[in-house]
Amino acid sequence: MPYMLLIMEPPGQRLLRTEAEGHAVYERMLRFSDELRARGQLLAVESLNSHANAVRVQVREGRPQVLDGPFAEAKEMVGGFFLVDCKTRAEAIAIAEKCPAAEWCTVEVRGVGPCYEDAV
Numbered sequence: 001m002p003y004m005l006l007i008m009e010p011p012g013q014r015l016l017r018t019e020a021e022g023h024a025v026y027e028r029m030l031r032f033s034d035e036l037r038a039r040g041q042l043l044a045v046e047s048l049n050s051h052a053n054a055v056r057v058q059v060r061e062g063r064p065q066v067l068d069g070p071f072a073e074a075k076e077m078v079g080g081f082f083l084v085d086c087k088t089r090a091e092a093i094a095i096a097e098k099c100p101a102a103e104w105c106t107v108e109v110r111g112v113g114p115c116y117e118d119a120v
Helices: 019-038 089-098
Strands: 002-009 042-047 055-060 063-068 077-085 106-111
Antiparallel strands (some): 055 063
């Protein structure tokens, strides 16, 4: 079953690192991705740019609304994700526990499924 591991990070956290520290963190994440790929569990992975240049789109009463970031109310931003194939939720949690980003962010584990299912 696919699980999404969302890397939830504090806004502005990336600005606290030097360029060398940023490269070192990124290299750790690439090695983690390579390990998952070698085990045949990695379905997709991406690092996302800061929410500072993000755009939110809503359509209300047939009219689109486009809101430019950054979004002051954001307490966290999605910094990236891993889409992994696991037999169980426990296996997905075990992968999240080994994710290097869990040391400086929160890794949210969510099952993937249709929006009409309310899996508890």
